[in-house]
Amino acid sequence: MLDLIKPLVVRNASKIVLAVADGLGGLPVEPGGPTELEAAATPNLDALVRANVCGLSLPVRPGITPGSGPGHLGLFGYDPVVHQIGRGVLEALGIDFDLGPNDVAARGNFCTVDAEGRITDRRAGRIANEPARAVVAKLKQIRIPGAEVFVEHVREYRFVLVLRGDPAGAAVADTDPGREGVRPLAPEAETPESEPTARLITQFIEQAAAILKDAPPANMVTLRGIARRPPVPSMAEVYGLKAGALAVYPMYRGLARLVGMTVLDPGRNWTEQCEALRRHWRDFDFFFLHYKYTDAAGEDGDFQRKVGRIEEFDAGFPQIVELGPDVLIVTGDHSTPAKLRSHSWHPVPVLLASDTCRPDLVERFGERPCLSGGLGQLEAKSLLPLALAHAGRLAKFGA
Amino acid sequence: MLDLIKPLVVRNASKIVLAVADGLGGLPVEPGGPTELEAAATPNLDALVRANVCGLSLPVRPGITPGSGPGHLGLFGYDPVVHQIGRGVLEALGIDFDLGPNDVAARGNFCTVDAEGRITDRRAGRIANEPARAVVAKLKQIRIPGAEVFVEHVREYRFVLVLRGDPAGAAVADTDPGREGVRPLAPEAETPESEPTARLITQFIEQAAAILKDAPPANMVTLRGIARRPPVPSMAEVYGLKAGALAVYPMYRGLARLVGMTVLDPGRNWTEQCEALRRHWRDFDFFFLHYKYTDAAGEDGDFQRKVGRIEEFDAGFPQIVELGPDVLIVTGDHSTPAKLRSHSWHPVPVLLASDTCRPDLVERFGERPCLSGGLGQLEAKSLLPLALAHAGRLAKFGA
Numbered sequence: 191m192l193d194l195i196k197p198l199v200v201r202n203a204s205k206i207v208l209a210v211a212d213g214l215g216g217l218p219v220e221p222g223g224p225t226e227l228e229a230a231a232t233p234n235l236d237a238l239v240r241a242n243v244c245g246l247s248l249p250v251r252p253g254i255t256p257g258s259g260p261g262h263l264g265l266f267g268y269d270p271v272v273h274q275i276g277r278g279v280l281e282a283l284g285i286d287f288d289l290g291p292n293d294v295a296a297r298g299n300f301c302t303v304d305a306e307g308r309i310t311d312r313r314a315g316r317i318a319n320e321p322a323r324a325v326v327a328k329l330k331q332i333r334i335p336g337a338e339v340f341v342e343h344v345r346e347y348r349f350v351l352v353l354r355g356d357p358a359g360a361a362v363a364d365t366d367p368g369r370e371g372v373r374p375l376a377p378e379a380e381t382p383e384s385e386p387t388a389r390l391i392t393q394f395i396e397q398a399a400a401i402l403k404d405a406p407p408a409n410m411v412t413l414r415g416i417a418r419r420p421p422v423p424s425m426a427e428v429y430g431l432k433a434g435a436l437a438v439y440p441m442y443r444g445l446a447r448l449v450g451m452t453v454l455d456p457g458r459n460w461t462e463q464c465e466a467l468r469r470h471w472r473d474f475d476f477f478f479l480h481y482k483y484t485d486a487a488g489e490d491g492d493f494q495r496k497v498g499r500i501e502e503f504d505a506g507f508p509q510i511v512e513l514g515p516d517v518l519i520v521t522g523d524h525s526t527p528a529k530l531r532s533h534s535w536h537p538v539p540v541l542l543a544s545d546t547c548r549p550d551l552v553e554r555f556g557e558r559p560c561l562s563g564g565l566g567q568l569e570a571k572s573l574l575p576l577a578l579a580h581a582g583r584l585a586k587f588g589a
Numbered sequence: 590m591l592d593l594i595k596p597l598v599v600r601n602a603s604k605i606v607l608a609v610a611d612g613l614g615g616l617p618v619e620p621g622g623p624t625e626l627e628a629a630a631t632p633n634l635d636a637l638v639r640a641n642v643c644g645l646s647l648p649v650r651p652g653i654t655p656g657s658g659p660g661h662l663g664l665f666g667y668d669p670v671v672h673q674i675g676r677g678v679l680e681a682l683g684i685d686f687d688l689g690p691n692d693v694a695a696r697g698n699f700c701t702v703d704a705e706g707r708i709t710d711r712r713a714g715r716i717a718n719e720p721a722r723a724v725v726a727k728l729k730q731i732r733i734p735g736a737e738v739f740v741e742h743v744r745e746y747r748f749v750l751v752l753r754g755d756p757a758g759a760a761v762a763d764t765d766p767g768r769e770g771v772r773p774l775a776p777e778a779e780t781p782e783s784e785p786t787a788r789l790i791t792q793f794i795e796q797a798a799a800i801l802k803d804a805p806p807a808n809m810v811t812l813r814g815i816a817r818r819p820p821v822p823s824m825a826e827v828y829g830l831k832a833g834a835l836a837v838y839p840m841y842r843g844l845a846r847l848v849g850m851t852v853l854d855p856g857r858n859w860t861e862q863c864e865a866l867r868r869h870w871r872d873f874d875f876f877f878l879h880y881k882y883t884d885a886a887g888e889d890g891d892f893q894r895k896v897g898r899i900e901e902f903d904a905g906f907p908q909i910v911e912l913g914p915d916v917l918i919v920t921g922d923h924s925t926p927a928k929l930r931s932h933s934w935h936p937v938p939v940l941l942a943s944d945t946c947r948p949d950l951v952e953r954f955g956e957r958p959c960l961s962g963g964l965g966q967l968e969a970k971s972l973l974p975l976a977l978a979h980a981g982r983l984a985k986f987g988a
Contacts, residue, residue, distance in 0.1 A: 191650065194670055198653075241620060546928075548616050548624070548935050548956055564957075566966040568651055575652030579934045586932055587649060588656035588669065589679045589814075 191269070192428050195575055195584070199430040204516035204581035206431070206476045207467070208573075210265060211503045212258075212442075213485030214522025215538040215557060217529045219493055226484075226493055226528060227539060228556035230500040234507035235520060235541065235555040243547040244555065245565025246537035247573060249524045255535040261523030262445045266478075267429060267574030268422060275448070276360075276417020282350045283444020285342055289419050292357045294387055296416040298341075298349040299366060300325060300408035307373045307410070312366070313347045315407040322346060325408045332397045337390050351394065351413060359384030362391055366412035374412050391416065424450025425476065429578060434470055436463045437480035446478055460502060464509040471513055479510075485533075488526030496528050511543075517580045518543040519573055520555075537567055544580035590668070591827050594974055594983070598829040603915035603980035605830070605875045606866070607972075609664060610902045611657075611841075612884030613921025614937040614956060616928045618892055625883075625892055625927060626938060627955035629899040633906035634919060634940065634954040642946040643954065644964025645936035646972060648923045654934045660922030661844045665877075666828065666973030667821060674847070675759075675816020681749045682843020684741055688818050691756045693786055695815040697740075697748040698765060699724060699807035706772045706809070711765070712746045714806040721745060724807045731796045736789050750793065750812060758783030761790055765811035773811050790815065823849025824875065828977060833869055835862045836879035845877055859901060863908040870912055878909075884932075887925030895927050910942075916979045917942040918972055919954075936966055943979035 216226035223229075249256045250270050259280050260270030278295035289295060300314035300322065317325075326343040333339065337355030344350055361380035367373070377395065379388035395411065402409045425433045427450070435446030436456040443453045454470055456463045460481055467477055481503050487496035510518065521540035524533050539560040550564035565576075578584045615625035622628075648655045649669050658679050659669030677694035688694060699713035699721065716724070725742040732738065736754030743749055760779035766772070776794065778787035794810065801808045824832045826849070834845030835855040842852045853869055855862045859880055866876055880902050886895035909917065920939035923932050938959040949963035964975075977983045 194650065194653065546616070546933070549621075550960055551957055562960060564960055566645075566960075572651035575650070576934070577652075579652035579654065584652060584654065584934070586654045586656050588659040588674060589676050 191571065191575065192423065194587070195578070196428050198585045198587055199578070200583050200585050201430050202582055204475065204583060205471070205513070206517045206577050206581050207479065207510060207515040207519070208265060208477065208577070209479045209481070209510065209518070209520045210262070211481045211484045211500065211522050213488045213524060213526025213533065214500070215525025215527070215534070215536050216488065216496065217525075217527035217536065219529050225557045226488070226496040227500055228558065230497045230504065232500060232504040232555050234504050236553065238507065238511070238518070238520070238543045239541050239552050239555045239559070241549060242541060242543040243550055243565055244539065244541040244552050244560045244563035246557070246560050246563070246567045247521050247540040247570045248537050248567055249570050253535050255533050256524045257533065258441055258523065259445060261570075262442065263422070263449070264570030265521070265523055265573060266425065266449045267571055268449065269571050273420050273422050275420055277415020278350070278417045279419050280441070281344060281348070281415065282352060283448065284441040285344055285350060286440040286443060287340070287342060287350060287352060288447070289352065290354060291419060291421070292354065294353045294360045294416060294418055296351045296391070296413040298351050299412045300347045300349070301374075301410050301412055302407040303373075303410040309367065309370045309372060309374065309410070311407060312370055312412070317347050317408050319343070319346060322349070322408065325402065325405070328401050329398055331401070332394060334390055334393045339394065347408070353387070353390050353394070355390065356386070358386040360387055360416060360418040362388045362416040364412075364414035364416070365395065366414045374410065377413065377416070419448060422449055426450050429574065430583065431476040432474050433476040433478065434474035435478045435480070436466050437478070438463065439480070439482050442480040442482070451478060460506050464506040467510060468513060484522070485526045488528050489531060491528050491531040493528040516544060517577045519577055521573070540565060540573065542573075542576065542580065546580050590970065590974065591822065593986070594977070595827050597984045597986055598977070599982050599984050600829050601981055603874065603982060604870070604912070605916045605976050605980050606878065606909060606914040606918070607664060607876065607976070608878045608880070608909065608917070608919045609661070610880045610883045610899065610919075610921050612887045612923060612925025612932065613899070614924025614926070614933070614935050615887065615895065616926035616935065618928050624956045625887070625895040626899055627957065629896045629903070631899060631903040631954050633903045635952065637906065637910070637917070637919070637942045638940050638951050638954045638958070640948060641940060641942040642949055642964055643938065643940040643951050643959045643962035645956070645959050645962070645966045646920050646939040646969045647936050647966055648969050652934050654932050655923045656932065657840055657922060658844060660969075661841065662821070662848070663969030664920070664922055664972060665824065665848045666970055667848065668970050672819050672821050674819055676814025677749070677816045678818050679840070680743060680747070680814065681751060682847065683840040684743055684749060685839040685842060686739070686741060686749060686751060687846065688751065689753060690818060690820070691753065693752045693759045693815060693817050695750045695790070695812040697750050698811045699746045699748070700773070700809050700811055701806040702772070702809040708766065708769045708771060708773065708809070710806060711769055711811070716746050716807050718742070718745060721748075721807065724801065724804070727800050728797055730800070731793060733789055733792045738793065746807070752786070752789050752793070754789065755785070757785040759786055759815060759817040761787045761815040763813035763815070764794065765813045773809065776812065776815070818847060821848055825849050828973065829982065830875040831873050832875040832877065833873035834877045834879070835865050836877070837862065838879070838881050841879040841881070850877060859905050863905040866909060867912060883921070884925045887927050888930060890927050890930040892927040915943060916976045918976055920972070939964060939972065941972075941975060941979065945979050
C-alpha cells in the first residue's frame with residue numbers, strides 16, 4: 191500500500207488532525223446496556239458524526255489485540271504486521287529515549303540470584319523506585335570498547351539498556367529464562383551478523399554482575415526484547431506530510447518520533463493539548479493528538495471513570511473544529527473495555543469529518559451506531575490514505 | 590485470487606451481464622441533500638434492488654481514486670494494483686488502436702523548441718486538430734529498420750506512437766522533461782533488455798525532429814508513458830467466459846479488448862446498446878455494457894444533468910431484464926461527484942440480481958441505502974467471482 195500511495199502524493203496547504211482517545215472502544219457491562227462511549231454525553235462528537243461519516247476501525251486483523259505500538263502504527267498508516275517493534279525499542283520509547291537508527295535497545299529486569307547464580311526472584315523483590323535508581327546509577331559506570339552504553343531506569347525493577355555502536359545484527363536471544371531456579375541464559379546471537387552485538391551484551395552483563403554481586407536483592411540483570419528500531423519510512427517520505435505530535439505520555443511521543451513526527455510540547459492535559467494545537471497550527475500539515483486517560487480507566491475496570499474521561503475528550507472538540515481542519519479523524523488505537531480490564535481486539539468507533547465526505551445516517555458516536563456508518567469496518571491502516579484523499583493530497587491512480 | 594478461481598471454473602449456458610454507468614457514485618452538494626443517484630428517479634433499478642442484493646464497491650483500495658483503466662480492470666475481476674496499464678497503452682486504447690502483445694506504445698506531445706532545441710511551449714500552442722493531423726501525416730512517413738511505426742493523432746497536441754517489432758523490454762524513460770526552458774530528455778533504457786527499444790525510439794525522435802524542424806509551433810515531439818500492454822490473462826482463460834463488450838467510447842472498447850473480450854458494434858447510444866445486447870444474446874456468456882454520460886456530467890460539475898443521465902441509464906433495464914440474464918450486476922467503475930468535478934475514491938453503489946441471491950432489506954438504489962446492503966462494502970475485483978458463483982460457474986473449493 192505504501193508503494194501504491196507514494197507516487198500519488200500531492201502537497202498542498204490542507205490540515206489533517208488525528209485525535210486518538212487511547213482504548214476508546216468498549217463493551218456493555220450488563221446485557222442490553224451501553225458501552226462506555228454510548229453511555230457518555232458527547233454532544234460535540236455527535237454533531238460531527240451527524241454531518242460527516244463514521245465506521246469502525248480494526249486495529250490489526252480480526253481477533254488480534256494490539257499493544258500501543260501496533261495500535262498506533264496502524265493509525266499512522268503503516269501495516270503493524272509488516273512493521274513490528276521490538277519490546278526493547280518500545281521500552282526505550284516509553285521513557286522518551288531518542289533512539290538512533292543503529293541503537294540496540296533491550297528491556298532489562300533486576301533480579302536476585304543465589305550463590306550459584308540461579309535466579310531466586312525474577313523481579314528483585316519488586317525493588318522500589320528509589321533504590322532501583324541507585325542501582326541504575328552504578329550500571330551507568332559501565333564502559334564497553336566499541337559502543338556507547340546507556341542505562342536508564344523505567345520503574346521498580348525495570349530498566350532500559352541501549353548500546354550505540356557500529357551497525358550489526360540485533361537478533362540476540364533473551365537472557366531472561368522466564369522462570370526461577372535456573373541461571374540467566376547467555377545472550378546468543380541468532381544470526382551470524384548479530385555476533386558482534388551478542389559480544390557487546392555479554393560484556394555488559396559480565397560487568398553488571400561484577401558491580402551488583404554484593405548488593406541483593408538487585409544482584410543480577412536479565413535482558414529481553416533486544417532489538418533495533420524498525421526501518422519505518424517517515425510520514426514525510428511516504429505521505430509527504432510534515433507531522434507534529436501532541437502527546438503527554440512518553441510512549442506515544444516515541445511512537446510518533448518513530449515515524450518521523452516532530453514531538454511538540456503538549457502541555458499537561460487535554461485542554462492544554464488543544465491550545466498547543468492552535469499555537470502550532472501554521473507549522474504542520476498533520477497533527478496527532480493523543481488522549482491517554484480513557485485507556486487507563488478501562489485498564490482499571492472503571493466503567494464510570496472511562497465515561498467521564500470520554501466526556502472530557504469530547505469537550506476539546508469545539509476548539510479543534512474552530513481551527514478548520516480540512517480532515518479530522520477521531521478514533522482510538524484499540525478497545526479497552528472496562529469489563530475486560532485490558533486491551534481487546536474489538537473494532538473501534540471512528541469518525542471522519544471533511545467537506546468531501548459522503549454523510550451516512552448515523553446520529554450518535556458509539557459502537558452500535560457506527561455499524562451503519564459509511565466507512566464500514568476497515569483496517570486502521572486505511573484511515574491515513576483516506577485522510578490524504580479527503581485532503582486533496584492523492585492524485586488519480588492510473589489514467 | 591485468479592489462481593484460486595481458475596481451477597474451480599465450470600462452464601454452463603448461463604448469461605452474465607455487467608452494466609457499468611461510468612462515474613456512477615456521487616456526493617450531496619448541500620448538507621443533508623441527496624447524491625445524484627439518490628435524487629434520480631430509478632424505478633427499474635429500485636425494483637431490482639428490492640428483489641435482490643446490493644452494496645458498495647471499492648474500486649481499488651480505500652482513498653485511491655482510479656482512472657478509467659484501474660476502475661474497469663477491477664470490475665473485470667483483476668486486481669488493478671497488480672495489473673497496471675501504462676499511459677501510452679491507455680492512450681492507444683483510447684483511439685481504438687488494436688495493440689498487439691509486443692507493441693510498445695507511447696503518448697506523444699507536439700511541442701515548440703527554440704533554435705537551441707530548448708522547449709518554449711510544451712503543448713505547441715495547443716495546436717488545433719486540423720493542423721495537428723497534417724503534422725501527424727508527415728510523421729507517418731517515418732521508417733525505422735526493425736520495427737513497424739504507427740503514428741496516430743489523438744486530439745490537439747496529443748498523438749500516439751506505436752512501435753511493432755521484436756519483443757524487447759519497454760522500460761524507457763519519458764523524454765518530456767515536464768517543464769519549459771530545457772531540451773527534451775533522451776529516451777533512456779531503464780533496464781538492459783530495454784536498450785533495443787530505446788534505440789528505436791531515439792531513431793523515431795531524430796527523424797521526427799528533422800521532419801518538423803522548420804514548421805513551428807509543432808517543431809518537436811516529446812514522449813511519455815512508454816509501455817507495452819500488461820500481460821493480463823484473458824477472461825476466457827481465467828474465468829472460462831466468452832465475453833462481449835458493448836461500449837460506445839474507444840477507451841472502454843480498448844480496455845475490454847485488453848482482457849480478451851470481443852468488441853461488438855454498440856450502436857450510437859444506450860438504447861441501441863441494449864438492442865445490440867439482444868442481437869448478440871446467444872453468442873456470449875458475459876456482456877459488458879458501458880454507459881459513459883454519467884461520468885461526463887459529473888466531470889462538468891453538472892448535478893442535474895448527471896441525475897438525468899442516471900434516469901436514462903435506468904430506462905434501459907426493462908429491455909435487459911427481459912432477456913433473462915442469470916446474473917445482472919449494475920455499478921460504476923468509480924465515483925464522479927458533480928461536487929468535485931472529477932473522479933473520486935468514494936465507494937460505488939452496486940446491485941447484483943440473480944435467482945440465487947440472498948435479498949437484503951434495501952428498497953432504493955443509492956449510496957446511503959446501499960450501506961445496509963447484503964454485499965457490504967467489497968473491492969470491485971470481488972464482483973466477478975461473485976457473478977460466476979451466482980451463475981453456477983464455480984465448483985466447490987476443497988472437499
